[in-house]
Amino acid sequence: MSISAFDLFKIGIGPSSSHTVGPMIAANRFAAHLHDIGILPAVHAVRIELYGSLGATGKGHGSDKAVLLGLEGNLPDSINPDHVEPRLAEIRSSRTLLLKGSHPIGCVEKEHVLFFRREALPQHPNGMRFVALDAGANVMTLKEYYSVGDGFVVSKEGQRVNLVQAGSIQVEGELPYPFHCxxxxxxxxxxxxxxxxxxxxxxxxxWxxxxxxxxxxxxxxxxxxxxxxxxxxxxxxxxxxxxxxxxxxxxxxxxxxxxxxxxxxxxxxxxxxxxxxxxxxxxxxxxxxxxxxxxxxxxxxxxxxxxxxxxxxxxxxxxxxxxxxxxxxxxxxxxxxxxxxxxxxxxxxxxxxxxxxxxxxxxxxxxxxxxxxxxxxxxxxxxxxxxxxxxxxxxxxxxxxxxxxxxxxxxxxxxxxxxxxxxxxxxxxxxxxxxxxxxxxxxxxxxxxxxxxxxxxxxxxxx
Known part of the structure; x- marks a missing residue:
């Protein structure tokens, strides 16, 4: 797939494109996936597992905050930085997260956001897994994503998923000057x-x-x-x-x-x-x-x-x-x-x-x-x-x-x-x-x- 200058220059929030921007996009896409396959109303909780570098330094880079906000439907290029901390305080005090902005689910960070500091998923050091759980804590579905730098996110299957950001578009066909090096x-x-x-x-x-x-x-x-x-x-x-x-x-x-x-x-x-x-x-x-x-x-x-x-x-x-x-x-x-x-x-x-x-x-x-x-x-x-x-x-x-x-x-x-x-x-x-x-x-x-x-x-x- 061809890459646009606007895929490279993304408007987002700090502190990290791979540890904040990418995880927020991945979480947003997982919430959208739950909606698309029709199981969102039955989801009782979402467990987020952060691996490799995300597990080792994700806490300092705000990965935990990013995935919570992404599950609520936020994206890095549109979220107001001034609203981040107040909203996180509400999630923590109520122990409730609004999945895709509307469906309330339980959220206790120490139970639902897990850092695997010394384990890595196979395809990239910045791996994460999202697991949807029902009321009996049974797994309904799960997805793996990789944050590969500059906010680019790919699924386990190798599909690029960061194009959900505002202003990103896809057009088929070859570029007039398809340079590679x-x-x-x-x-x-x-x-x-x-x-x-x-x-x-x-x-x-x-485009x-x-x-x-x-x-x-x-x-x-x-x-x-x-x-x-x-x-x-x-x-x-x-x-x-x-x-x-x-x-x-x-x-x-x-x-x-x-x-x-x-x-x-x-x-x-x-x-x-x-x-x-x-x-x-x-x-x-x-x-x-x-x-x-x-x-x-x-x-x-x-x-x-x-x-x-x-x-x-x-x-x-x-x-x-x-x-x-x-x-x-x-x-x-x-x-x-x-x-x-x-x-x-x-x-x-x-x-x-x-x-x-x-x-x-x-x-x-x-x-x-x-x-x-x-x-x-x-x-x-x-x-x-x-x-x-x-x-x-x-x-x-x-x-x-x-x-x-x-x-x-x-x-x-x-x-x-x-x-x-x-x-x-x-x-x-x-x-x-x-x-x-x-x-x-x-x-x-x-x-x-x-x-x-x-x-x-x-x-x-x-x-």
């Missing part, structure tokens, strides 16, 4: 005379009109920009036992106060790039509304680089924003098709590393790079993130991910600049580095892949 992009661009962004636009027109694509894509940018604004204005602590202080708002105040001093510092813009990335990922960690780019844990890098373009590059405009996002999406789709963007499968190289690669190529595109230079920038962005582990302290997307997104954004800017200094010719291709990333992820020990059983997660004491 970087080599395809280079060849198709040379043959057609189209840029990567233009090729991507033509493919998107397979939507040009006006709708522009409206939706600029809407994605508006959500990204809004997450930066909220992050820059929010004070206090992030959820969880570590009581991590939000830093973006204070950094924002400092940067505004010393604007004249910054004129003498040629690297002052990096402070702003750091700010933009940290603001988004603090919002994500707080359960706010963000855009997966390509995941929640890596949601800050790409908006930070796009803010760098709009704030620091003369002549930046809405057309440039379109070029940036379409170019980034084309690169991200190659990773999705040929490797993985799941930290539970390949470590953080598949999240922040891919975000860095996408942002690097996209920035090279809006700075006037050739197709070869864009591909080179994307390759550099990943090459120097190879082997990055996924080791969230306390199972929370806070440390090291907030700073890690800022570092990814700065690397992306440097990768684009390095590529633009050359002529596009280089030894390591984007396809080579994607293949290497996937192999590296396969070789990486499981404890370094979003389980909180290795790396910083075991060497830093939670306070």
């Amino acid at each position: 970087g080599a395809d992009l280079l060849r198709m661009s040379a043959d057609s005379g189209l840029t990567i962004a233009a090729l991507m636009m033509e493919n998107e027109k397979h 939507r009109s040009a006006d709708e694509i522009r409206e939706k894509m600029l809407g994605i940018w508006d959500v990204m920009a809004a997450s930066v604004r909220r992050g820059c204005s929010a004070d206090g602590e992030l959820p969880g036992p570590m009581k991590v202080k939000r830093r973006a708002s204070e950094l924002h105040r400092q940067l505004k106060e010393r604007s004249e001093e910054s004129l003498a510092d040629p690297l002052a813009m990096l402070d702003w790039v750091n700010l933009y990335a940290m603001a988004v990922n603090e919002e994500n960690a707080a359960g706010g509304r963000i855009v997966t780019a390509p995941t929640n844990g890596a949601a800050g890098a790409l908006p930070a680089v796009l803010h760098y373009y709009t704030r620091f590059i003369p002549g930046a405009n809405r057309d440039g924003i379109m070029t940036f996002l379409l170019s980034a999406a084309a690169i991200g789709l190659i990773y999705k098709k040929n490797a993985s963007i799941s930290g539970a499968e390949v470590g953080c190289q598949g999240e922040v590393g891919v975000a860095c690669s996408m942002a690097a190529g996209a920035l090279a595109a809006v700075l006037g790079g050739t197709t070869e230079q864009i591909e080179n920038a994307a390759e550099i962005g990943m090459e120097h993130n190879l082997g990055m582990t996924c080791d969230p302290i306390g199972g929370l997307v806070q440390i090291p991910y907030i700073e890690r997104n800022a570092m990814g954004a700065v690397k992306a800017i440097n990768a684009a600049r390095m590529a633009l200094c050359g002529n596009g010719k280089h030894y390591v291709s984007l396809d080579n580095v994607i293949k290497t990333m996937m192999q590296t992820g396969a070789d990486m020990k499981t404890k370094y892949k979003e389980t909180s059983r290795g790396g910083l997660a075991v060497n830093v004491i939670e306070c």
Whole structure:
């Protein structure tokens, strides 16, 4: 099945695309399944079993909250983040959940939401099982789903089920430019005379009109920009036992106060790039509304680089924003098709590393790079993130991910600049580095892949 840019850039809530967004979509689909097969009125309770990385770090990533809200019929792109905690409090106090928004069933979390921390389902580290029970606690039906990164969900049978999100559509037939790898992009661009962004636009027109694509894509940018604004204005602590202080708002105040001093510092813009990335990922960690780019844990890098373009590059405009996002999406789709963007499968190289690669190529595109230079920038962005582990302290997307997104954004800017200094010719291709990333992820020990059983997660004491 072909993948749209809007499958990659999803509007959702934090803190995790694979642990929050995906489970909410899976739970929503299970509730719909119960309705579709006609047994919903007879369901007395639903048992949710979370396995692998979902079992190990799902509590810190809000997977338990996501599945409860999904069973009630909510979806990540439409739920109001401000309503999440009040509704969860009602479910817990009443011990009642409204299945598909209307049918009351019993819900006691310690009995009905189970975390299997050291067990995994066979098809992916992010596995979950939903079991419908009747009044006698007998199994009526069950379904297994896998959250494979960026909010993509597949059933045990391999069917993609995340297309229930608002605005997602399916149209049969082949895309006009069905690229599957970087080599395809280079060849198709040379043959057609189209840029990567233009090729991507033509493919998107397979599903939507040009006006709708522009409206939706600029809407994605508006959500990204809004997450930066909220992050820059929010004070206090992030959820969880570590009581991590939000830093973006204070950094924002400092940067505004010393604007004249910054004129003498040629690297002052990096402070702003750091700010933009940290603001988004603090919002994500707080359960706010963000855009997966390509995941929640890596949601800050790409908006930070796009803010760098709009704030620091003369002549930046809405057309440039379109070029940036379409170019980034084309690169991200190659990773999705040929490797993985799941930290539970390949470590953080598949999240922040891919975000860095996408942002690097996209920035090279809006700075006037050739197709070869864009591909080179994307390759550099990943090459120097190879082997990055996924080791969230306390199972929370806070440390090291907030700073890690800022570092990814700065690397992306440097990768684009390095590529633009050359002529596009280089030894390591984007396809080579994607293949290497996937192999590296396969070789990486499981404890370094979003389980909180290795790396910083075991060497830093939670306070």
